[in-house]
Amino acid sequence: MSPALPESRPGTAPVAHETGVGPEPYEEITHPSFAEQAASFQAVPTRGGVVLKGPCPRCGDPMDFPHVDSVVRSWLRRRPHPAPLAATAETVVPMICTCAVPHPGRPDDLDGCGAYWNVILRDERP
Numbered sequence: 001m002s003p004a005l006p007e008s009r010p011g012t013a014p015v016a017h018e019t020g021v022g023p024e025p026y027e028e029i030t031h032p033s034f035a036e037q038a039a040s041f042q043a044v045p046t047r048g049g050v051v052l053k054g055p056c057p058r059c060g061d062p063m064d065f066p067h068v069d070s071v072v073r074s075w076l077r078r079r080p081h082p083a084p085l086a087a088t089a090e091t092v093v094p095m096i097c098t099c100a101v102p103h104p105g106r107p108d109d110l111d112g113c114g115a116y117w118n119v120i121l122r123d124e125r126p
Helices: 032-038
Strands: 041-048 049-055 062-068 090-096 118-123
Touching: 032 049, 062 090
Parallel strands: none
Antiparallel strands: 041 049, 049 062, 090 118
């Protein structure tokens, strides 16, 4: 007898932690619901950007995804500084699962379950 799958939410697929069957096998895959679910990630400001924290929309395992939006330019001190980039209110950020769980079939030099998606970061500074 196999475990019963939980009722899935509209537009989403059940994740491994909901089914109780162990880690998802590694697969490079995306789904429209991944971006919707990742929209609830916590955005933690850092010195050079933000770290997005939350459960992977595919495997459900905890993950942190750093997004750098500024670059250290100390090595350019003797060179003319380029004009600053125009500020935008929204930035599309491609994300991948970065969880530390050992997913079956995952290449040794990679992290995560293989899921990928895009999120939109909105600059809410005044």
